[in-house]
Amino acid sequence: MIIELGHYALILALVFALAQTVIPFMGARTGDARSIAMAPNLAFAVFASIALSFTVLTWGYVVSDFSILNVFENSHSQKPLLFKITGVWGNHEGSMLLWILILSLFGALVGAFGGNLPPSLRATVISVQGTISVAFIGFILLTSNPFERLSPAPFEGQDLNPILQDVGLAIHPPLLYLGYVGFSVCFSFAIAALIEGRIDAAWARWVRPWTLAAWVFLTAGIAMGSYWAYYELGWGGWWFWDPVENASFMPWLAGTALLHSALVMEKREALKIWTILLAILTFSLSLLGTFLVRSGVLTSVHAFASDPTRGVVILGILVFFIGGALFLFALRSSTLSNGGMFHPISREGALVLNNLLLTTATATVFVGTLYPLAVEAVTGEKISVGAPYFNATFVPLMIPLILAIPFGPVLAWKRGDLAAAGQRLFVFAGAGLLAGLAVLYFASGAPVFAAIGIMIGFWLVFGAFADVWQKSGLPKAGVKTASARLRGLPRSVWGTAFAHAGVGVMTLGVVSVTAFEQEQVLRMSPGDVTDLSGYSVRFDGLTGQRGPNYVDDVATFSVTRDGAPVATIEPAKRIYTARQQPTTEAGIHTRLFSQIYIALGDRTEGTDEIVVRLWWKPMVTLIWFGAVIMILAGAFSLSDRRLRVGAPVPSRKRPKRAAAPVPAE
Incomplete structure (x- = not known):
């Protein structure tokens, strides 16, 4: 019952x-x-x-x-x-x-x-x-x-x-859905604004907290999913450009653009049409992700369903909402105005550049994800679009975006001075340059592109705080005065700085692990020793263990450096008894921001010899540490009273009296 x-x-x-x-x-x-x-x-x-x-x-x-x-x-x-x-x-x-x-x-x-x-x-x-x-x-x-x-x-x-x-799957889907579905509120605000004909700065101020909340949750969901795939699947990678991964990444990119566009609309009443369109497209991409995961058109470890009937129904829902929203937008677009004007060299101009790069990047991911499906539907031929395509199209768009990010906050609204902004950022650019040169000096054989990537990452980490430094008045202002000014800064200013720095930290992790990762694949028997980036890894043997609904073959590896013990790592091959399905449980040891990663392959029948894959992953945890910084920064910005209160409304209880000047917040 x-x-x-x-x-x-x-x-x-x-x-x-x-x-x-x-x-x-x-x-x-x-x-x-x-x-x-x-x-x-x-x-x-x-x-x-x-x-x-x-x-x-x-x-x-x-x-x-x-x-x-x-x-x-x-x-x-x-x-x-x-x-x-x-x-x-x-x-x-x-x-x-x-x-x-x-x-x-x-x-x-x-x-x-x-x-x-x-x-x-x-x-x-x-x-x-x-x-x-x-x-x-x-x-x-x-x-x-x-x-x-x-x-x-x-x-x-x-x-x-x-x-x-896995514990990761206890966290990943709810967080992902809070982001996916959270953008439905932005969509609903956009449709309501088109219906009511009210699109102004107050609307942007109302919609921005919902956009930020959804963005924070989606960032957390993607980061958690990335780390789950990294340690659970035993592939040793942190991102695979899997179509279902892309399905969550596209609304994140569009949502990031929406967040910045809503800021311009709130501050300057500009980009009204663009902001409304982004609100519609962001949730539309969330619906597209729902269709891809549940229609059966994809084969992925992330996909849930393979029933084409369900896919047809979801496709109908997708067409109704996306088509209906875009039709309403087309009807109303002639009545909408772009709002305030601004010079290309201004904070608004920097945010427009940010939006153009993000939406173009979204388009490249969209094409790379759906093109193979379209080809298969038309010709029946299966093709795959993998990392080479995305590295050749997505990455070049991210480089100018990262280079431009520190300029935005230090430019003035409406009309800025690029030369003056460059002078304020000169010290931060020098710090990034020195960091890249240090990589070239200390990392023998480091690729030039890796050093450039390290420079860009540090440029963003340092440059993210240029606006905060400028507002503090340092070095002209005294320490006491600067401290008071920093304490008085809105939380959204600090949140913006740390979120941008988080992107820089993530960039450092991506560049480091891509350029300096070391991998070995070999067969090992108990007692065998191999060298991995200055560490000695000895295979001690296999032991059988039993869990509540599975059995394990657990391998023990002793890791030493210069004869001193460092760690004991225990990866496993696991078989779940009900389904008789094997899984790989990677063994990971973290040293500061780097990791030793070991995964087991097939075991030679009748022996203890087993295929072993070993990786040294320098600075890999910076990828997720950067994401955590972004999440916390977004949450801190969301706690800003100006976002929580929203646009003010007049009090009904206040008695009528002569108007008096009211100090600004």
Whole structure:
């Protein structure tokens, strides 16, 4: 009976979502205050219903109720509790339920924290969110019911895909969906603005916190997914240009452009058309990612579904929302103005350059991801587009972007002085140059391009704080005065500086591991020793171990340097008994920002000889450390009171009196 309650709650959510779509929208069009006031409550009702449905499905996993087809196909009674819970979203049906749960959460958050919005705009935004909910709840009920029953109920389940039984998968999908789906609010704001005809600086100020929140979560989700693939799959790489990876990367690139474009619109009321279009395209790319993962057109370790019927339905949803939004944009575009004018050499101009490079980079990833699918659909021929294409198209776009980033914050609004900005950045450029020369000096045989990459990375790390340094008044201002000025800076200024520095740190990690990584592939027997970048790695032997639902062959490697012990690394080959599916558990030892990485290959039958892959990965953790800096910087910016409060509204309680000057914030 509990399981049926979850199904009924999902149906009830569809009813509430239909009401959320229709009632607030009609109220906003007719000026009916009661219908407008119902919008938040309807959003809360949708969220509560889906939350109840999700809780019931989770309960089915926890108690191993194998009368539910979804639980039978993706769980096992011997599986650890954590992986029973994460198994809820380790499959198509459950992950879609998580998708709409997060979608309804954002609708409820707009209802809860949108009190500073004009009532009709908030009602329209919630109505658009309801329309998206109707489409995806209907999709789940019609094609992907997670509560489908089995009779008679099996005694045991088939277990979850072994590579998904990892702590990283407990974190990665929820974070990714909070980013993916979070951009739905930006989309809803854009559609509401087009419907209401209100597109101004206040609109940009309202939409920017939602964009930043979604960007922070998507950054965290991509970074977590990258690190999971790095240590779990045993390939030794941190990014593979897998089509499903690209599906999350494209909305991140577009969302980054949207974040900067909304800033220009808020400060200067410029780029209005561009900002609205980016809000539509960013969520459209999120929908495209949903289609790629669940349509069966891709074969990937990340893909969930292979049912073409579901793919057709999602394609229909995608066409409806993307096509409808772009059609509405085309109808309204003639009534929109670009807003304030500015000189090409200005902070606005720098942000426009940033947007052009980011959107062009998005287009290159889009083409590289979808072109093979288009060729296969037309000709039936399978082709692959891999790292060579992306390295030749994406990387050249990133180099000028990174070089230009420090200039933006130090340029003035409306009209700037490039020569003066260059003088302010001269010291930071010199520091980056010295760092690159140091690489050439200390790293014997370092490629010239690696040194240039190191220079660019340090240029961004140092240059990111040029604006902060300038605002402090140093070196002319005294330490006490400078300290007071730094403490008084808005949190968004610090967040911007650290986010840009995080990109620089990530660049240093990417360049270092790409240029200086060392790899060995060899067969080793117990007692064999090999050298790896100054370390001695000895294979001590294999031991069998048993886990709750798997068996392991664990290899022990002793790592020494100049005879002194450094670490013991224990990679493993694991077989999950229910599915008889092997996985590779990499052994990793971290030394400061670098890592020794060992993965096992095939074992020679009847012996302890085994194929071993060893890597020395210098500065590789800077890739994820840079991402963490970006995430924390975004969260710190989001805590800025100016973003949390949004556009001010007049107080109704304030008595009428003569106007008096009000000091600026």
